[in-house]
Amino acid sequence: xxxxxxxxxxxxxxxxxxxxxxxxxxxxxxxxxxxxxxxxxxxxxxxxxxxxxxxxxxxxxxxxxxxxxxxxxxxxxxxxxxxxxxxxxxxxxxxxxxxxxxxxxxxxxxxxxxxxxxxxxxxxxxxxxxxxxxxxxxxxxxxxxxxxxxxxxxxxxxxxxxxxxxxxxxxxxxxxxxxxxxxxxxxxxxxxxxxxxxxxxxxxxxxxxxxxxxxxxxxxxxxxxxxxxxxxxxxxxxxxxxxxxxxxxxxxxxxxxxxxxxxxxxxxxxxxxxxxxxxxxxxxxxxxxxxxxxxxxxxxxxxxxxxxxxxxxxxxxxxxxxxxxxxxxxxxxxxxxxxxxxxxxxxxxxxxxxxxxxxxxxxxxxxxxxxxxxxxxxxxxxxxxxxxxxxxxxxxxxxxxxxxxxxxxxxxxxxxxxxxxxxxxxxxxxxxxxxxxxxxxxxxxxxxxxxxxxxxxxxxxxxxxxxxxxxxxxxxxxxxxxxxxxxxxxxxxxxxxxxxxxxxxxxxxxxxxxxxxxxxxxxxxxxxxxxxxxxxxxxxxxxxxxxxxxxxxxxxxxxxxxxxxxxxxxxxxxxxxxxxxxxxxxxxxxxxxxxxxxxxxxxxxxxxxxxxxxxxxxxxxxxxxxxxxxxxxxxxx
Numbered sequence: 001x002x003x004x005x006x007x008x009x010x011x012x013x014x015x016x017x018x019x020x021x022x023x024x025x026x027x028x029x030x031x032x033x034x035x036x037x038x039x040x041x042x043x044x045x046x047x048x049x050x051x052x053x054x055x056x057x058x059x060x061x062x063x064x065x066x067x068x069x070x071x072x073x074x075x076x077x078x079x080x081x082x083x084x085x086x087x088x089x090x091x092x093x094x095x096x097x098x099x100x101x102x103x104x105x106x107x108x109x110x111x112x113x114x115x116x117x118x119x120x121x122x123x124x125x126x127x128x129x130x131x132x133x134x135x136x137x138x139x140x141x142x143x144x145x146x147x148x149x150x151x152x153x154x155x156x157x158x159x160x161x162x163x164x165x166x167x168x169x170x171x172x173x174x175x176x177x178x179x180x181x182x183x184x185x186x187x188x189x190x191x192x193x194x195x196x197x198x199x200x201x202x203x204x205x206x207x208x209x210x211x212x213x214x215x216x217x218x219x220x221x222x223x224x225x226x227x228x229x230x231x232x233x234x235x236x237x238x239x240x241x242x243x244x245x246x247x248x249x250x251x252x253x254x255x256x257x258x259x260x261x262x263x264x265x266x267x268x269x270x271x272x273x274x275x276x277x278x279x280x281x282x283x284x285x286x287x288x289x290x291x292x293x294x295x296x297x298x299x300x301x302x303x304x305x306x307x308x309x310x311x312x313x314x315x316x317x318x319x320x321x322x323x324x325x326x327x328x329x330x331x332x333x334x335x336x337x338x339x340x341x342x343x344x345x346x347x348x349x350x351x352x353x354x355x356x357x358x359x360x361x362x363x364x365x366x367x368x369x370x371x372x373x374x375x376x377x378x379x380x381x382x383x384x385x386x387x388x389x390x391x392x393x394x395x396x397x398x399x400x401x402x403x404x405x406x407x408x409x410x411x412x413x414x415x416x417x418x419x420x421x422x423x424x425x426x427x428x429x430x431x432x433x434x435x436x437x438x439x440x441x442x443x444x445x446x447x448x449x450x451x452x453x454x455x456x457x458x459x460x461x462x463x464x465x466x467x468x469x470x471x472x473x474x475x476x477x478x479x480x481x482x483x484x485x486x487x488x489x490x491x492x493x494x495x496x497x498x499x500x501x502x503x504x505x506x507x508x509x510x511x512x513x514x515x516x517x518x519x520x521x522x523x524x525x526x527x528x529x530x531x532x533x534x535x536x537x538x539x540x541x542x543x544x545x546x547x548x549x550x551x552x553x554x555x556x557x558x559x560x561x562x563x564x565x566x567x568x569x570x571x572x573x574x575x576x577x578x579x580x581x582x583x584x585x586x587x588x589x590x591x592x593x594x595x596x597x598x599x600x601x602x603x604x605x606x607x608x609x610x611x612x613x614x615x616x617x618x619x620x621x622x623x624x625x626x627x628x629x630x631x632x633x634x635x636x637x
Contacts, residue, residue, distance in 0.1 A: 001091075001095065003119075003123075004122060004123050008127060015132075015135075015136040015404075017077055017409045018077075019410075020138060021137060022139075023053070024139045026052050027051055027052065027065070028074075028079070028139060029074065031050055031051075033046045033049075033062075034047045034062055034066045035069050036066055041610055046612040046615070047063055047065070047066035048612075058187065060145065060187035060188040064145065068082055080136055082141065083135045083140075086148060087131075087144055088126070090147060090148055091123075091125070093151035093152055093155055094358065095119060097151060098121055098362075099115060100159060101202075101324065101327070102117060104206050105324050106323075107369075120365075121361050121365050127394075128274060128277075128361070129401045130274050130277065130353050131357055132401055134351045136405065143351045143352075145188035146188040146192040147185070149181040149182070149184050149185030150185055150191075150195045150198065152181050153178050154195070157178055160174040160177060161174060161207050164212065182196060191339070197228065197334050198334055200227075201334060203224065205319050205323050206327060239342070239343070251344075252344055252346075253291075253464065254291050256344075259347065260341070260342070261291075261292035261295070262347055263336075265298075266289070267304070268300075269348070270336075270353050271332075273353075275393075277397055279403070282421070284350065286347070286348035286349070286350075286422075286425070287425055287427050287464065287465075288422060288425040288464075289347055308333075315328075324363075325362070325363045325366035327359070327362060328359040328362030329359060332359035335355045368390045404417075411435055412435045414435075418431065418432070419431070419455060426462045426465030426468075427465075429456070429459035429462075430456065430472065433452045433472055436452035449476070453473070457473070465495075466495070466505050466508065467495050467504070468505075468507075468508050470492040474488050474492075474521075475511065475512065475521060479515070479521055484523055493530055497534045497537060500538045500540055505535060506542065506548060512528055513548060525556050528552070529552075541569075541573070543580055546566050546567070547579075550562075550564075551563070564593070567583055567584045567587055570584075571584055575603075578613055581600045581607075582600075582613075582620070585600035585601060586620070594624075601624065604620075605617065
């Protein structure tokens with residue numbers, strides 16, 4: 001493990017110097033809750049429940065961000081180093097797990113060779129380019145941390161099952177290794193909920209629901225049925241109506257049908273990027289992916305389905321003869337049952353393969369072993385060719401990871417690299433323009449100012465892009481007292497009228513609103529008001545967008561009635577989000593609406609678990625009390 005740790009650290013070291021990126025900003029940089037001034041119970045509880053990424057808030061991951069901040073401040077390098085430590089810890093758990101699995105699968109190797117094989121497989125996984133974003137992309141600590149508990153649970157389960165005991169005590173111990181790590185892992189990210197499924201596949205393929213004496217373990221089968229079926233039924237009852245509701249998909253540029261048609265091609269892409277990685281494929285931003293709108297549109301849709309069906313059937317047929325191959329294939333598919341099926345998530349993300357890539361490494365390794373053993377011993381050259389091919393593949397994979405890590409070492413260098421990898425990606429081109437703006441320091445004579453226009457205007461022209469490019473162009477020129485083109489505003493309004501606002505659209509509007517409010521930008525407020533109106537013209541409007549418009553109405557338009565009305569709508573849209581209630585209470589204070597103020601304070605007090613809202617409630621109640629107190633008496637001199 002010393003060698004594995006040293007090699008992995010050396011390859012990832014350049015990327016540790018880089019900065020924050022994309023979703024790091026809403027989750028960490030622009031999230032004051034994970035930047036506590038002290039490690040008090042109230043501040044830590046507030047940090048734990050502050051993530052905008054999920055309804056479940058992922059409190060464990062958010063707490064680790066807060067811990068990083070308490071120790072090193074807003075230091076991206078320190079946070080990336082923490083991610084690397086978690087990745088290495090996962091490698092150690094994987095090494096131990098693979099040793100157990102290789103031994104239990106019946107491979108005819110002596111223990112020392114099994115140890116070296118497990119080490120080689122672990123190193124291959126540690127250095128896979130597709131896993132780089134789970135290390136250097138700070139916010140994806142969520143994925144790596146969740147899988148720390150997944151691997152811990154699988155290792156514990158496999159260790160128990162290779163023991164000599166049996167009976168209910170044995171089953172209880174094995175199931176505990178599944179249930180407890182899964183419950184903790186979900187606090188980092190929901191993907192840990194798949195641990196019981198991974199364990200069930202491990203049991204079915206490697207241990208085959210049998211005790212060591214060969215008798216069938218029916219009680220273990222019933223235990224897994226109880227562990228898997230109830231959560232599946234609950235999830236179906238909870239998610240089914242949402243998934244089938246067309247309004248659920250209005251904030252996406254795809255439907256349930258196009259998502260299901262596209263996912264087979266995406267899974268094939270994931271396999272390609274894992275086994276035969278290329279810099280162009282691993283472009284981080286995949287918003288240029290062409291969706292499948294029919295069985296042969298594009299033509300690769302049905303062939304991708306056929307290939308995946310062949311892969312799955314091969315795993316099933318070979319489950320007894322080649323259990324490592326079969327389990328690897330099964331784990332790959334199982335990993336994508338959550339993010340690659342019906343949930344209205346973005347279509348493509350590399351970090352979703354953090355666990356799935358373990359399965360791919362297992363399957364590919366088993367193929368190499370089969371190829372090596374199928375060649376007679378006297379045909380040494382052919383055996384050498386198999387070994388050489390595996391070495392070349394591993395070396396190429398490590399090279400791609402190393403070169404990508406080097407690109408992550410600076411924000412500007414990364415933006416230029418990702419734009420080159422994704423020439424048709426609106427996000428990649430926008431991020432390049434944004435990086436140039438930052439490098440310009442808002443100096444109109446800087447070379448970076450001139451460089452920013454081309455990628456931003458190109459990104460703005462792409463039909464699938466958000467309004468981020470237009471926002472950046474308006475923001476830049478306004479701050480530099482340069483002319484703002486009418487076409488930038490017009491195309492922004494056109495896009496907002498054409499489809500519901502995305503998260504990026506909302507962030508763009510808020511950025512312009514803040515810039516105008518702080519007098520950093522100089523443009524007519526009615527321009528931004530028209531953009532907000534276009535975004536709000538759709539039937540489904542997010543609470544975040546409503547709250548942003550309320551702030552704009554209050555502070556810029558000076559329309560208190562509009563602000564109160566819109567903020568009430570935001571609260572009604574997301575009643576469990578405390579921040580919207582806090583804002584409404586503050587507005588109510590300003591307009592002396594005692595009824596609304598009391599209502600919101602009462603609701604906030606019921607939500608104040610562990611004192612996490614004390615910092616907001618204290619001033620609100622103090623101001624309320626000061627308003628209700630009678631004036632102090634005075635005496636005539």
